[in-house]
């Protein structure tokens with residue numbers, strides 16, 4: 764069977780990452796969470812007081828950033844490393860979540876991240892999730908998925924996800940953050956979130972996790988046997 768690229772885009776908190784991870788694991792493909800890359804840049808920018816209105820500050824910041832993923836043998840999950848430090852937990856906190864959409868609108872940031880992502884997918888056999896994977900990073904991907912879900916369902920899912928990590932956040936605060944990110948992600952000038960040409964939309968509001976994973980695996984397998 765030929766190796767393909769599976770591009771998964773969609774709104775925040777509609778299950779993209781966990782679904783993409785499960786699909787990659789089933790297909791024995793690499794999984795890249797591009798949101799984690801934008802989050803790592805945001806963490807660096809916050810910690811190093813990078814001024815988003817100063818192009819010099821941004822390019823110096825970007826030149827000092829190295830992002831890698833390493834598998835944690837304890838849970839078999841890929842974790843995000845920023846300049847050699849494991850930042851998997853820090854990049855998910857509300858401080859980073861509150862700023863990441865703004866940092867993601869910066870053209871220089873996108874150019875740097877897209878170049879790295881394209882390198883990672885050069886040999887195919889990869890599942891990548893984000894906002895612009897099917898539209899900008901891999902418009903030629905064999906399978907392009909656009910995931911969506913009802914806004915309230917997404918907010919509840921995000922709250923549960925944070926709770927599992929020990930962070931109890933009020934639902935209203937989560938909704939406020941999601942609404943703000945949706946607005947920035949879909950209206951920004953650089954690579955706004957939109958369904959890719961030829962993309963397949965999956966609404967996960969009424970789907971179980973297993974159902975959404977199975978749907979994508981089925982679509983991927985159909986592509987893998989095409990000559």
Ligand code: DC
Pocket residue numbers: 775776797798799801802863864867892893894895896944948
């Ligand atoms: O998937 P996530 O919620 O962890 O992503 C965090 C932010 O990163 C999201 O608000 C938009 C941005 N992002 C992006 O602009 N492009 C991507 N390919 C992935 C994420």
